[in-house]
Amino acid sequence: MKREIGIGLLGFGVVGSQVARVLVDKAKTLAGQVGCPLVLRKIKTKRTDIARPKAKGISAQLFTTDTEEFFNTPGIDIIIEVIGGETPAHDYMTRALAAGKHVVTANKEVIAKHGVELHALARKQNVGLRYEGSVGGGIPLIAPFKYDLVANELKGIYAIINGTTNYILTRMDKEGLDFAVALKSAQELGYAEANPANDIEGIDAKYKLAILASLGFQTQVRPDDIHAEGISRIGSRDFRYAHELGFTIKLLAIAKQSNNSVEVRVHPVLVPLDSFLAKVDGVYNAILVEGDLVGKVLFFGEGAGALPTSSAVIADVVSTAQDINLGISDKAKPKFDSGKKVKPMADLETRFYLRINVTDHPGVLAQISRVFGDNGISIASVIQKETDIVAQVAEVVITTHTVKEKAMQQALADLAKLPVVKEVNNFIRVEDV
């Protein structure tokens, strides 16, 4: 048992200042859990404006803007990285692990891109590398994957792991808003950034899915391996048709494994209205995990924010500190050697929803049906509605039975060549989750 465990904090933004606050305010409770005090020894921040309200009660001597001073501070056992982004966070984590420090981070991008390599370094150095805060804010997810669900062969992960897009889709769903209006509102409320691409194009969700899929399937799934489609092409009309068919639309991060392959993708999905994921509204996150023993379990909560993220970061710090006092590193050593390969998107099999603008003439449906038939695609339902009497344009909404992605892409190309088809306005995959 050590007399004290020293903490170095990289980053003093929204999350970092909250983490520091908890370390100070809950010092006594945390010491009780660890067996000795956790002492904040140095904080690296961009500005040393320690008069800021968020630095209240934290000694001015703790702050530095100097990287060398930070890393040369004696008595640091655990380094918390909450800068975010790939650079310089990745370098700092590597340096910390190489120096034999335990690392706790909430950095989804670095873990998604470099987690396997960082785990190898942590293992070599016999130190812990924890990142509960990187996915789903304070919702316990990484720990369940590493410990609680280890007896399971995981079959699938279906996750709403981006609060911004779920907020936008919820507004579109409940209020019939168009995407642009819902996005603008989300930006005004601070739920979406000025440049929202990272969220709405599914990049943030890719990072988080890469982390969960790598842990869950014991293989390295890189963000670049993940097919991602964003939500910007979803229209309020799609919600109306979806409801008519008994569905709503969610941006899901999906990972499944079968035999020697894994499939990983982020895209809008038609989800049955009575499914639990359909009921997850606003900025909340929900992660449905299916295992061979446990069946379906779902984890739900606030997926972001300083307070929930600090809950995860501090839990990781306590766990690391308990390890230090026992003279061990993290006892669960994630493996990434299952050899499972990411399946090409073309080989995926799902159901589809399509919304097609056509000229409103007799025989149009027959021509469209023939394209599907020629590509071996079986139609499950058709809705046809006249939309513009003058222009004689109608809208056809088709759902298919399960079909290979490759066949659907061919059918979409063939449809585009039909003179009666004005435009394929949308195609959305359908999942029975």
Add this chain to the structure above:
Amino acid sequence: MKREIGIGLLGFGVVGSQVARVLVDKAKTLAGQVGCPLVLRKIKTKRTDIARPKAKGISAQLFTTDTEEFFNTPGIDIIIEVIGGETPAHDYMTRALAAGKHVVTANKEVIAKHGVELHALARKQNVGLRYEGSVGGGIPLIAPFKYDLVANELKGIYAIINGTTNYILTRMDKEGLDFAVALKSAQELGYAEANPANDIEGIDAKYKLAILASLGFQTQVRPDDIHAEGISRIGSRDFRYAHELGFTIKLLAIAKQSNNSVEVRVHPVLVPLDSFLAKVDGVYNAILVEGDLVGKVLFFGEGAGALPTSSAVIADVVSTAQDINLGISDKAKPKFDSGKKVKPMADLETRFYLRINVTDHPGVLAQISRVFGDNGISIASVIQKETDIVAQVAEVVITTHTVKEKAMQQALADLAKLPVVKEVNNFIRVEDV
């Protein structure tokens, strides 16, 4: 690192045989996680009829009906107890811990009644005591309480933790069934036992809540400390009125803490229809936990059954085995010394729903209102419906604002004395979860 870790299994019923099956079928994966093989060395069962299908592939030599033979088997490091019930399971667990064996159990009754004492013994002997399977089947709950949520001061726990009652209430809700009909159906489907008292009177839920509240609030909450009311008095009429008011009815296990006290109770609750717990149907379990940092997190899944329970038991075994190989016991040492006392039920404050049969005369509502007023109870809504024209009986449904339990009990006694009041058919607490 040991060459092998030996397992003794107490109980070979539905759960026990499934646990043995996983230990055999997943031996290679589990060995990879632990670092050495987990070897089943002895199984104590009531019958040694090893020709049973569930014993397939398990060596006949492993089975014994003899307690002494079981405990004298050499090379057992971990004892798994899945007999269930208080006796002899409690004695066996005590004996196992006293002999320096690590214990894994799914026994809610023993942990609820004797968890604090067993934890003290485990601590003294420097061995692990784990019981993830005791609450919520395979849903990770005990581990989140012990590790992932440790940075939080927990404010409240709101849990659907009895699948049988949730199944019955769901049938009543969706199909308008009476309690007796829904119970009979549950029994026919195997969801309720021939003697259903343990489930429908809330005893099972009390055990589970005692475990969660003790861990969450760091104090010993005994099942006997928990006020429990069952669901047998709920009528299909109550669901109709609840819907009219924007609610449904669930059996909730509730624990809250404030200052130096905790409040713990199991009873039917009017839950807002748009709440997440209102959407948990059938035999599923859902546990909503509110913490000062994490906000609201919800854990959902199958709350019972051999497969989900084996998921939890095996996860505990793997974690224990990893500890053994590191020469440690469980690093999280739950504490029960917060000194928080269970608040008397009379001091509780909730809102209420009441359904009262009255004679259908002018001025009745005024008399009832006076009783409430005299007891300092503020009425939130009133519905009055004529139910029997010939007998001149009407039904009045009242919801109140927040009121002390003591005042409501006094009001109920006063109402019973009013000649115009035929019967108070029901009173159900209302919670905004």
